[in-house]
Amino acid sequence: MGLYRHSGRVPVAGLLWCILLLTPLALIGGAAYSAAMVFLPFIKLKWLISLLFASAVGFVVGKVCETAKIRNRGFVILATVATMGLAYYVSWGVQRFWLVVGELGLEGAIDNVGLADLLPLSLAAWVTWLFENGLWSMRGGADTIKGWPLVVLWGIEAATLFITSWMLALGTYGFRPxxxxxxxxxxxxxxxxxxxxxxxxxxxxxxxxxxxxxxxxxxxxxxxxxxxxxxxxxxxxxxxxxxxxxxxxxxxxxxxxxxxxxxxxxxxxxxxxxxxxxxxxxxxxxxxxxxxxxxxxxxxxxxxxxxx
Ligand SMILES: [Zn+2]
Known part of the structure; x- marks a missing residue:
């Protein structure tokens, strides 16, 4: 007799299963999420999209870990942070691509934006540019959000993505012995x-x-x-x-x-x-x-x- 505790085991097959399913989810999901954020005009709607995307990612990670017979809640948290982290990185990396699609169409974007945009240095330059110029100044709006207020919005977005997916993943994964x-x-x-x-x-x-x-x-x-x-x-x-x-x-x-x-x-x-x-x-x-x-x-x- 005693209270149940997970053995902590992460089977090798289960680990591979997680990597194989969650990596494409992060890549495709991150790119799609980025497109939704670029093309949806209202900030409240953007926040709702963040919430929905994070919930979906958390749910899938929890389900995949359960199916993969992971007996380790720490691993589930790690898988959530890794999946969301990769999706978040990709969403930043393809953001300029989607913005150019909005201006020049798909072919124009393919001609002008390369895979090099995904590299950390290009991303850092892009984030600095956004900080100084704001996102909506590209369209000449007067109500451009830039500088620290923009950083606050980024913070709210990141918190929504990581906290929501974390909670959903653990909730979906559950407590069953x-x-x-x-x-x-x-x-x-x-x-x-x-x-x-x-x-x-x-x-x-x-x-x-x-x-x-x-x-x-x-x-x-x-x-x-x-x-x-x-x-x-x-x-x-x-x-x-x-x-x-x-x-x-x-x-x-x-x-x-x-x-x-x-x-x-x-x-x-x-x-x-x-x-x-x-x-x-x-x-x-x-x-x-x-x-x-x-x-x-x-x-x-x-x-x-x-x-x-
Ligand atoms: Zn049994």
Missing amino acids: FCEACERWTTLDVGIAELPVDADDPAWAEVRDGRLEALRHLKINPAEDRHVRIDLATCPECETGDHVLISGIVYAVDKEGNLTANETPIIEYLHMTRDKTNELREFAAEMNEAVALMRADDEELHEDATDE
Whole structure:
């Protein structure tokens, strides 16, 4: 018994898979993103494009790492930063090309802008030129943004790209345990029980130490805005990959009147023997039945009250 931790393994095949899929994504995505930023006129729309692009990159990186059986969150972060870093670099490198396309058309741009623009020195010169002249001065606008205000905009853009993709990648990659024996992800059975108890009940500490019988000492709290949910991760191929995830859920109504659920982990993926898992499933079935009866009684009481 113990809490699950990733083994940290990055399989060689998985690493190659990541490089093979994420490099073209960064190159093509970065070039396409740059075009969208050049040809879309409004700053707010540009920001939305940054957000969408970063979300897409983060989602793909998370999915690819999961498929590649990476068991290392640090690697997922590294893959995200590397992919976004390459895309970001390319987006700068091809920016002048897209601007010239806007002025001279595609053929004119191919004649005038070369691959040398992608080199760090040319890029540095280009960034310096933008700093001094501003982007929109090319079209003779009076409201040219240049100098430090332009740097602030670049900073907001970079922060949006890197932070959003980072969060999306980790969110997509998730927290599920990996079965090292069978070399596959476990599957998650969400909500095998929903208990009307508190997340800070002292009995959870005993459950965390592996004493499942403490579940029976949990105090019932019939408040309807909260419960504790039990999820079970199991390996489809063996009996050694069982892990239980226990989370406290609190519902709240936000300012716009929408119901939101707030999840806090109580026990994150405690390893279980198959015997313990069966014991837990039995307990869950009993509890679900008891809770259903309790709720039905409540409703009957309500109905009796309204009948009178
Ligand atoms: Zn297994």
